[in-house]
Amino acid sequence: MALNGENELRSRKIDDNHRRRHRHHFHNDCHCSCHNHSQNNNNKNHEDEKQIICVCGHCKSLKNHQTYHDGKSKNSNLSSDNESSTSSTSNARQVIKYKKGVRVLVNVNGSVYHSKQAKQFPGVVQYVGLSDELLKAPRSKVGISLYDNVYSTHNGVYKGKRYFFCPRGHGAMVNLTDIKLMQPIAPTQPLTGNPMFPSYKEVKKIRKLRQQKIEEAEEKLRIEHQMKRREQMERFSKSAPQPKISIHSNKASKLRTEKPGQSEDDIELQYYQDVERLNHMKLVEQETSERQLLRKMKKVFGGDDKAERMAQTLLKLHHAFEEGRSLDKTD
Known part of the structure; x- marks a missing residue:
């Protein structure tokens, strides 16, 4: 067992030494290749020279470091370009968004309507564009026709030039950042009628x-x-039967009497005219007497409209009584 352990340790040491030698040899080649690669970059005329790509850890870390910084610089340039493009596009979108006829809320300064605090007023966009200001840089201005009267002198004229029309005191020329959109009015459907409710x-x-x-x-x-x-x-x-002619004189008999011929020298005509004249005079006398009687009766009853009606009624009754008496005498 002890011999086997010593053999294993010895074999491990040999393998480690072999690996170290191999790494040292490869590293020297790497430096040479990197040096040649840098020279090739500096001298652009040697395009056909082979470039050896090193895969050791040191070269990998160096390469990653360089690519990171290059990418960071490119990303920073791209981000600045994107910011400038997005800022320009956002301004263009704002200009398009605030077109003529849109309802907006305006932050009007207190100096416009003689107050210490700024307020918001609703209005309608009438102009979007640049104003003719020579001393300042051009900035987008928005002309607003306010619903309320802010008691200013603005009527669509700004810096001596007319941009839109509105009543005096209802105009305002503000920056694009001083306004915001209001909720649009909900459209209503047209009334087309209903069969149940025409x-x-x-x-x-x-x-x-x-x-x-x-x-x-x-x-x-x-x-x-x-x-x-x-x-x-x-x-x-x-x-209809024929009319009966009465013996007694009445209005119809007077109408039925034939008038004599129209001759000035006729004695009968003269007599007829004299009779007509006498009858007319009698009628005038009767009318005057009746009027006098009517005046007296009115005075007795009070002299007002009611008294006059009562007098006329009594006079009619008197005439009816007289006509009845004359009829009784003739019968």
């Missing part, structure tokens, strides 16, 4: 047709009524 236009149309039908029906009834009435009058005129 729209106003349909109801209006139905009412108009109904009114036309009613007018046509009324016109038809009116024409029918006129035709029937005319037929009745014609039938009555054919079947």
